[in-house]
Amino acid sequence: MAPAPPSTVVLDRNGALLRAFTDQSGRWRLPVTLAEVDPNFIALLIAYEDKRFRHHIGVDPQAAGRALFQGVTSGRIVSGASTLTMQTVRLLTERRERTLLRKAEEAARAIQLERRLSKDEILRIYLNNAPYGGNIEGIRAASLAYFGREPARLTLAQSALLIALPQSPETRRPDRDAEAARIARERVLARLAERGIITARDAAEAEREPIPTRRRPVPRLAPHLARQLANAAPDRSVHNTTLDRDWQASLEALASQRVDLIGPKVSAAILVADIDNGAIRASVGAAKFLDENRAGFVDMVTAVRSPGSTLKPFIYGLAIEAGLIAPMTLLEDTPTTFAGYEPENFDTTFRGLVTATEALRQSLNVPAIALLDAIGAVRLAVRLQTAGARVDLPVGYEPSLAIGLGGFGTRLIDLAALYTALARDGRPVALRVTDDAMPRRPGRLLEERAAKAVSAILSGMLPPRNAPPGEIAYKTGTSYGNRDAWAIGYDAKHVVAVWVGRPDGTPIASLTGWTDAAPILFDAFARIGIERRSAPPLPVATADLPPPLRQFMPRRTVSGGGGSAPRPRNALSIAFPPADARVSLSRGDGSRAPLVARVLGLPVDVWLLDGRPQSVHPNRRSAQIDVPPGEHTLTVVAADGSSERVTFSVD
Incomplete structure (x- = not known):
């Protein structure tokens, strides 16, 4: 019994x-x-x-x-x-x-x-x-x-x-x-x-109270996520999640309303997560779960799709981290070929010289690929994977410059986790939907100064029409062929990620991240409530930057006729301190000696300690730098734009 x-x-x-x-x-x-x-x-x-x-x-x-x-x-x-x-x-x-x-x-x-x-x-x-x-x-x-x-x-x-x-x-x-x-x-x-x-x-x-004359449907919120949890643990009768029922219901309604305006067979996905602890607060896998014409049964939060331009902030972050650029460094947006790869902007026009801030906010393709060419596509892919993101490439293919514009597959949940790194000074948080989940702790994506610089740029993004400016930092993206529209943003408390498109990958001629995903993003923030971020720091003007940081010189030259030639570079390497070294600078009397840094190859024009320029005369191969105890990064930049960096610690 x-x-x-x-x-x-x-x-x-x-x-x-x-x-x-x-x-x-x-x-x-x-x-x-x-x-x-x-x-x-x-x-x-x-x-x-x-x-x-x-x-x-x-x-x-x-x-x-x-x-x-x-x-x-x-x-x-x-x-x-x-x-x-x-x-x-x-x-x-x-x-x-x-x-x-x-x-x-x-x-x-x-x-x-x-x-x-x-x-x-x-x-x-x-x-x-x-x-x-x-x-x-x-x-x-x-x-x-x-x-x-x-x-x-x-x-x-x-x-x-x-x-x-x-x-x-x-x-x-x-x-x-x-x-x-x-x-x-x-x-x-x-x-x-x-x-x-x-x-x-x-x-x-x-x-006098009326008798109910019909049965009401049992709640069916978060149907995709609920199905996954039930299938994963069929013997468990109660599944506790980190979701917020009111947010989930409101955002499911938002997705359903928006896709009706965008077009037939269109779906949408929305993910909200807590930046501090990674708890997922809402997960809308599709606009209408029971709509077969929209393939509502497909969970687009976990579907692998091309991320479009949503990865550009991390390209700029790695370039800032490497000492190649600053937010106000000038970049060339002109027709350029990179070993046969010829990127062009979404509107097929070019802007000429623009600052890195303008290039990222306008999502220009040539400057982003020039920076990726300098830092390396493999480095970007490895950083993304170290941070916990999925990077799907065809079997046998290595990361190429195309990944900078979405040339690989990833998921909405991965992009949301990556953007937590920008909100958390470079360290992402693993997202979770249950309190008993023990996700792997992701590795650092960007150095703190680089993450802060990129966040400042994204905080100045122009909002969609009728949306308030400056309240969230965000970026949009559109995949090749207008198959996927993205918008990912964050305030002081939450990251929100939005995808719009057709689950079967059919192109939609007018679909873009700016026109279709960004309005959903801002509406989602309006529904959950915006926690304002602190004002971003003002960038150093271009004229006040060290000469090598005033304009980025790509490794490939501009070629109006479609050809390209590599710029020659001499070797530049840091001889001291070695990478990951522990250096003791203590003197016998208790004082601390300066660090004597040395390079091999080209003389150095700019010395940066933890991203801050040091008072060292240009064209030197050694420098005395006062370094406090702790972990530090030394970056050196030569006159031709080449750079090297090492991380070390001082006892």
């Missing part, structure tokens, strides 16, 4: 129901505790069904004596004497005979049950298994199905109906026979009033 297994439920961070699944027999049996049920309902249930429940041993001698006398004198069962414990026994054995022998057997088992379980445990079993009509079992499923609310707060009329239904669940079903349900509810109210449990006035007011 054991309770039937409950339905599988997926809950949000506060225990609110996101999604439920029927059990193997197709029944809705949603688990509930006494603390989750309105205490007034429990008091009314006991008062109506079994007023001596808290005191008897499983059977009520007074009620049993009365029922026995009436049964013997009439030859049939006239009044019931079933206690809640006996009714619980009946639910556990699923036997419905109404004979004296069956009643005696139930009484014996009820006494046994009382010896094994507490009164609250018996009540919990009853509330989880009582029948309420059709495939609805348990008060939680009934409350959601008939009233669209959790049983934690019930009106008097609702409580009376839920007390009446288990006695004859099929004949009193309000969705089948509202009049029979009304009569049964009024009978409960009248008896409670007769016993002085409620007033006649309360009963009269409750009788």
